[in-house]
Amino acid sequence: MKRQQNLLVILSIAVIAGIIFILENSLQTSVSESFAGAIEPTSASADIGVNVDNKAPDFTLEDSKGNKVKLSDFRGKVVFLNFWASWCPFCIDEMPDIQKVAKEFDNVVVLFINRGETKSVAQNYLDRTLPVRIIYPILWDPAGTVSKVYILFGMPVSYVIDENGIIKDRKFGPLTEDEIRKKLASVIKRAKPVDEKEVSKEVKEEIKTLSDGTKYLVHPNLILSGGPPKGGIGVDRGIPAIINPKFENVDQATWLSDNDLIFGIIVDDIARAYPKQILVYHEIANDRINDKPLLVTYCPLCGTGIAFERKLPTGEESNFGTSGKLYNSNLVMYDDKTDTYWTQVGGKAIVGELTGAKLKQIPIDTMLWKDWKKLHPNTQVLSRNTGYIRAYGLDPYGDYYSNDFVGFGASFSDARLHPKAMVSGITINGIAKAYPVEEVGKAGLVNDAVNNISILVVKDPSIDIKQFEINPLRMYNRELEGKILEFELREGKLFDKQTNSEWNFGGVAIDGQYKREKLFAIDSTSAMWFSWLSFNPKTELFKS
Numbered sequence: 001m002k003r004q005q006n007l008l009v010i011l012s013i014a015v016i017a018g019i020i021f022i023l024e025n026s027l028q029t030s031v032s033e034s035f036a037g038a039i040e041p042t043s044a045s046a047d048i049g050v051n052v053d054n055k056a057p058d059f060t061l062e063d064s065k066g067n068k069v070k071l072s073d074f075r076g077k078v079v080f081l082n083f084w085a086s087w088c089p090f091c092i093d094e095m096p097d098i099q100k101v102a103k104e105f106d107n108v109v110v111l112f113i114n115r116g117e118t119k120s121v122a123q124n125y126l127d128r129t130l131p132v133r134i135i136y137p138i139l140w141d142p143a144g145t146v147s148k149v150y151i152l153f154g155m156p157v158s159y160v161i162d163e164n165g166i167i168k169d170r171k172f173g174p175l176t177e178d179e180i181r182k183k184l185a186s187v188i189k190r191a192k193p194v195d196e197k198e199v200s201k202e203v204k205e206e207i208k209t210l211s212d213g214t215k216y217l218v219h220p221n222l223i224l225s226g227g228p229p230k231g232g233i234g235v236d237r238g239i240p241a242i243i244n245p246k247f248e249n250v251d252q253a254t255w256l257s258d259n260d261l262i263f264g265i266i267v268d269d270i271a272r273a274y275p276k277q278i279l280v281y282h283e284i285a286n287d288r289i290n291d292k293p294l295l296v297t298y299c300p301l302c303g304t305g306i307a308f309e310r311k312l313p314t315g316e317e318s319n320f321g322t323s324g325k326l327y328n329s330n331l332v333m334y335d336d337k338t339d340t341y342w343t344q345v346g347g348k349a350i351v352g353e354l355t356g357a358k359l360k361q362i363p364i365d366t367m368l369w370k371d372w373k374k375l376h377p378n379t380q381v382l383s384r385n386t387g388y389i390r391a392y393g394l395d396p397y398g399d400y401y402s403n404d405f406v407g408f409g410a411s412f413s414d415a416r417l418h419p420k421a422m423v424s425g426i427t428i429n430g431i432a433k434a435y436p437v438e439e440v441g442k443a444g445l446v447n448d449a450v451n452n453i454s455i456l457v458v459k460d461p462s463i464d465i466k467q468f469e470i471n472p473l474r475m476y477n478r479e480l481e482g483k484i485l486e487f488e489l490r491e492g493k494l495f496d497k498q499t500n501s502e503w504n505f506g507g508v509a510i511d512g513q514y515k516r517e518k519l520f521a522i523d524s525t526s527a528m529w530f531s532w533l534s535f536n537p538k539t540e541l542f543k544s
Contacts, residue, residue: 050150051404052170052413056081056161059146061113061139064123069111069139072165078187080110080180081159083151085117086125090174090224091156096132098158101180105188107163110136115147115155154224154407162187172407173224207356215355218327223341223351224409226326230334241284241321247272247380250373255384255393258370263305264379265364267292271376273369274298278382279305280397281390283331285382286310286319293317295359299331299344300397301408302531303422305366308347308359312337328534329410345525345535366526367472371463412530416541419530424473425539426524428453432536434529440473443544444489450540453477454484455522457542460505461492476507476519 048055056079060070071079082098084091095112102110112134114122119140126134141147151157160169160183169183207215214220256262261276267289274285279298287294293310297320312318318335320342325332331344340352347359365372373379384392404419406412412419423434431451440446445458456478463472478485485496487503494503501512507519525532533539 050159050167050170052167053415054167056159056165056167057149058165059149061141061146063137063139064119069137071111071161074109074111075165076107076163078105078108078163078184079159079161080108080184081113081150081161082110083113083115083147083155083157085115085155086122086129087117088155090221092126092129093221094156094174094180095126095134096130097175097177098180099132099134099136101177101184102136104181105184107188108184111139112136113139113141113146113150115141115151116144118142158183160184160187169411169413171411172405173409173411174221176219176222214351215353216351217348217355218350220351222409223325223327223332226324226408230321230324241286241319242278242282242382242386243286243319245285245287246383246385248383250377250379250381253381256369256381258368260369261366262369262372262381263296263298263307263364263366264372264376265294265296265307265362266376267294267362271372271379272382273372273376273379274305274382275369275392276305277392277395278384278386278390280395281392282386282388283322284320284333294362295320296364297331297333297344299531301326301329301400302331302345303401303420303528304330304345304525304531305364306344306347306525307362307364309362311360313354313357326408328531329406329408330531330534343535345527345531361523361525363521363523367463374462406530410530410534412533414529414533417529419528421529422526423529423532423541424457424475424524424526425532425536426450426455426475426522427536428522432532432539433542434532434536434539435473435542436529437473437526439544440542445487445494446542446544447478447486448542454479456485456487456519458487458494458505461489462505473524474505474507475522475524477522478519480514480517480519 048057050057056071058070058072060068063069080098080102084095086092098110102108150159154172156174158171158175159167162168168187171179207217209215256275262273263276263279264271264273270289272289274296276298279285280300283298285296287296295308295310297307298305310317310320312335316337318337320333320335323332323334323341327343327350333342333344334340335342338353340349340354342349342359347361349355349357402420406419417436422437424437425432425434428451433450435446435457440457441459444461445456448455448457454477456476458474459472460474478487483498485498487494487496494505495501496503496514499513501509501514503509507521509515509517
């Protein structure tokens with residue numbers, strides 16, 4: 001058993017090392033540095049790149065017959081560029097769908113580019129595996145020269161390039177038929193009529209059933225492996241999360257620096273801090289305060305620290321763990337009672353017995369340790385004595401938090417914000433809205449309304465926002481006793497204009513007519529912009 005545990009530790013370290021390798025070598029490699037070999041250095045213009053609205057880097061590769069094929073040869077046509085490998089099951093699964101949908105449109109060519117394999121091995125695999133013959137060109141990139149430029153995160157990877165060679169869409173991760181069709185339709189003006197019966201009309205909230213009877217909201221094919229197996233993130237066996245965690249007081253937590261990020265909750269007037277340096281390895285803590293079972297979660301790929309009540313809709317208490325899978329690049333959890341899959345963003349059951357249910361979210365703060373302990377000097381701190389040996393303090397995700405790459409099923413083409421910009425998002429009666437942390441932080445506060453509910457978004461001026469991922473925003477319903485209050489800041493203090501009462505940043509009036517009155521707090525989700533957008537595609541975005 002000890003030998004097996006040691007092996008799993010080694011495998012976990014290997015996974016982390018792999019992440020670091022990808023981030024340091026793939027994500028930090030610029031297109032200009034990769035113009036070599038098959039890539040054509042046609043121009044040093046800054047508009048050449050692999051982001052949406054960039055000019056796609058030109059290249060020359062051989063097809064299966066030994067002909068030289070150049071990307072720019074297809075000017076005047078829409079090019080669907082797809083990178084695949086025989087070892088990638090998602091790649092093989094989507095190739096027939098890509099071909100099927102592309103044939104529905106005029107003026108489209110598909111280029112299937114194999115990444116780093118010998119022609120004979122990969123072609124033989126296709127011949128034995130695919131139910132249809134591929135009629136579009138298969139290009140070979142055995143040295144990975146072109147792949148190194150275009151494959152920025154994960155496999156498979158697809159690009160839609162318009163008639164002028166401009167990238168109009170890209171996706172890191174597998175595509176469904178509907179996604180392929182929508183991506184091409186958004187670029188192609190002339191399309192053949194499609195039989196509506198062939199086009200699936202997925203209703204997002206419609207619970208469906210697989211042939212084996214499994215219920216789902218999100219088809220399992222869209223839930224991707226993140227690398228580690230179930231039970232393999234931060235734990236060597238069993239549920240991959242901290243269970244019955246140990247805590248220290250402020251004086252004992254000398255290993256935390258002032259600028260360390262923590263996720264803080266307050267339940268029954270008890271404050272607890274969960275350092276990012278621990279959760280980045282474990283992602284979930286199954287906790288309890290008094291008689292309340294709590295679930296504290298963190299997804300490094302989305303920057304989301306979210307807390308829930310650890311109860312199933314049946315009222316039964318359950319422990320949660322990481323499934324090793326991702327949906328829209330977000331942590332997918334499972335419960336140990338029914339093995340249902342749950343998204344971290346939204347806390348919704350998406351595959352399994354409890355599909356359609358939601359966990360009750362509770363407020364959580366994301367701030368620096370120095371700010372949290374100043375506000376809550378008696379806070380308890382999650383101990384590094386987790387029972388596992390981890391490199392706490394060393395973040396395995398490198399510069400992922402600030403670069404512009406997304407993956408694992410999430411795509412991004414929205415230019416309003418940087419994909420990793422932090423937003424505070426709320427949903428009121430089905431209407432979603434996101435508030436950029438940096439923008440609101442500069443203004444200090446916002447009097448706003450979402451779906452006819454008047455809200456106050458305010459930044460606590462004592463909280464530092466210089467470090468990435470910090471979210472100092474608080475949200476409240478600003479209607480009190482039938483009146484809608486307007487708030488303003490004066491020399492760093494918060495007042496309502498109607499009565500000139502002074503309020504603290506916890507939503508409590510500390511002086512004036514409303515003294516001791518309290519505004520109703522609105523739960524919000526702190527997330528990277530791409531992540532919030534993935535789960536709330538129709539979200540509004542606040543602009544000052």
